[in-house]
Amino acid sequence: IYGGAKTTAGKHPWVASLQIKTAKGSKHQCGGVLIEACWVLTAAHCITQPAGYLEVVLGKQNLEKRENQEQIFDVEKIIVHNKYREKNHVPHNDIALLKLKPVGGHCAVETKYVKTACLPNSSLPDGTDCFIAGWGVTETGEASSQLLDASVRLISQRKCNEPRAHNHKLDESMFCAGNLRRPGVDSCQGDSGGPLTCVVNGFYYVYGLVSWGDDCGLRNKPGVYTQVNGANNPGT
Ligand code: 4AZ
Numbered sequence: 001i002y003g004g005a006k007t008t009a010g011k012h013p014w015v016a017s018l019q020i021k022t023a024k025g026s027k028h029q030c031g032g033v034l035i036e037a038c039w040v041l042t043a044a045h046c047i048t049q050p051a052g053y054l055e056v057v058l059g060k061q062n063l064e065k066r067e068n069q070e071q072i073f074d075v076e077k078i079i080v081h082n083k084y085r086e087k088n089h090v091p092h093n094d095i096a097l098l099k100l101k102p103v104g105g106h107c108a109v110e111t112k113y114v115k116t117a118c119l120p121n122s123s124l125p126d127g128t129d130c131f132i133a134g135w136g137v138t139e140t141g142e143a144s145s146q147l148l149d150a151s152v153r154l155i156s157q158r159k160c161n162e163p164r165a166h167n168h169k170l171d172e173s174m175f176c177a178g179n180l181r182r183p184g185v186d187s188c189q190g191d192s193g194g195p196l197t198c199v200v201n202g203f204y205y206v207y208g209l210v211s212w213g214d215d216c217g218l219r220n221k222p223g224v225y226t227q228v229n230g231a232n233n234p235g236t
Helices: none
Strands: 015-022 025-036 039-042 054-058 071-080 085-087 090-092 096-100 129-134 148-155 174-178 195-200 203-212 223-227
Touching (some): 015 039, 025 054, 025 203, 039 203, 054 096, 129 203
Antiparallel strands (some): 015 025, 015 054, 025 039, 039 096, 071 096, 085 090, 129 195, 148 174
16 A cells, blocks of 8 residues: 555454465455355455465464464365456456355354445445545555555546546446545555455445556546446456
8 A cells, every 4th residue: 555554453354365275374465344154255366376276364463473362274176257358458247256165164254353344325426525444555665564545536437547646447336436536545566356345324335346457546547446346346
């Protein structure tokens, strides 16, 4: 996160760290968001390994140390959007579900540090203030060991597809958020898959997932997010 601040513990209790298991231990790869006790949303482009190599860590603040509030799960199943495609380096329908493997008959246990976010049924107006959170690269050029968050505004498709911005690279599975006046606030590498949440009636809804961008924190290049609500998807 560029232009972010360290979050207070339990402010974004749905944020997950998607980690890759290695011989030397597990390494943060992407963000994710808890939407049900056994289900985490992430970006499809984050799935670079089979389920057996992945681990989801909930309730984390500092990635560098073991924390008492953390809850760790293996991944039982991965469901990638059937229309996920990378075209000209742009990921389309960049969304996947991870089913957590229960431990002792249950997955996530709700605590002050671990909770689900709500799923939206509709869109919000442009200019709405929302949050992004993650452990990705900051303006120092390095990833953060502490969970950071920042406030960004939803930007209309029309503005974000203008030539000076993303020049018609966005389709209906994506939207932009940032601050065209304060360009330094953005998501970056390592934040991918993590949530863009907006508060409606006091509840946090996951409207977007960090997906892509043209570098980070650049003027006129706001971050691009996967649209989570099904408003643009065919019905069943
Ligand atoms: C990335 O490389 C990435 N500024 C994520 C988000 C953004 C840019 C790049 C948005 O994963």
